[in-house]
Amino acid sequence: MTSPAPLLIDTDCGCDDAVAIVTAIGAPEVTVALITSTWGNCAANVAARNARWVVEEVCGARIDVIEGSPAPAGWKPTGVHGPDGLGGTLGAAVDPGTVRARHTARADGAAAAIASFARTHAGRGRLLCIGPLTNLAAALTLEPALADLIDRAVLMAGLPTAGGVAVDTNVDADAAATAAVAESGLRCTWVGIPHTSRILLSESDFDGPRGRMLLPTQRYYAAQRASTFGYSPDPGPRWRVPAHDAVAAAVAIDPTMAVTQLANGRHQKVAALDETSIRDRIRVALR
Numbered sequence: 001m002t003s004p005a006p007l008l009i010d011t012d013c014g015c016d017d018a019v020a021i022v023t024a025i026g027a028p029e030v031t032v033a034l035i036t037s038t039w040g041n042c043a044a045n046v047a048a049r050n051a052r053w054v055v056e057e058v059c060g061a062r063i064d065v066i067e068g069s070p071a072p073a074g075w076k077p078t079g080v081h082g083p084d085g086l087g088g089t090l091g092a093a094v095d096p097g098t099v100r101a102r103h104t105a106r107a108d109g110a111a112a113a114i115a116s117f118a119r120t121h122a123g124r125g126r127l128l129c130i131g132p133l134t135n136l137a138a139a140l141t142l143e144p145a146l147a148d149l150i151d152r153a154v155l156m157a158g159l160p161t162a163g164g165v166a167v168d169t170n171v172d173a174d175a176a177a178t179a180a181v182a183e184s185g186l187r188c189t190w191v192g193i194p195h196t197s198r199i200l201l202s203e204s205d206f207d208g209p210r211g212r213m214l215l216p217t218q219r220y221y222a223a224q225r226a227s228t229f230g231y232s233p234d235p236g237p238r239w240r241v242p243a244h245d246a247v248a249a250a251v252a253i254d255p256t257m258a259v260t261q262l263a264n265g266r267h268q269k270v271a272a273l274d275e276t277s278i279r280d281r282i283r284v285a286l287r
Ligand SMILES: [Ca+2]
Pocket: 011, 012, 013, 014, 016, 017, 040, 041, 130, 131, 245
């Protein structure tokens, strides 16, 4: 068996990001080498705090988390993921004391960390980007060879159409960054919302030790998403929550879980998913 592929996760750590991180850490095919945070579901510093909580408290792991650039002036989170990005479970204030600050952040930020990861793991490193693409676009500028150094980047985002039509939150949030990534020579797999929203998780998927820690975040997120996607808003046993970012994580872990179409250049977009295998993969990781 080949050694696990190094994986960097770039995340605006909200409720579905938390499931994605647990899924990736639990996968034997990859080693999560580094996590960088970005703004989106919450501010980048809150996302870093949230990711640390998932890594350390939920998974009992030790992985460096690097805080990304702050959001553009005037940006405010939608609140879909709660005031803290995790359904209110951790609180909005970023208090280093709430999660043990065992890791040293790079002073030069997330983009430099992505570039450094790419050079260290040249030809083998994979990226999983599950927030706005601000950090990745900055890394492409910082390291012109990034596209050739990275084995594959899996993005929880729809590949923008030729007309620039808005596709989903991660695409819209930083449209300039999305365009820069879409026009780059990176080997990207774009996993859009029409596919990720098909895989729904429910109460019984969270009955293991890790799942139980995430359950309050998922109940909150499920209630927020019910009206948009037509899921049950019932807070009882019928609630459902879209696995969005965890679906992209599964594709980053095992590319055979997705059937893709070549879109342009080195960019591929998902045409179909092995939904049963992806769901099973997430369930096992939550135990
Ligand atoms: Ca996300």
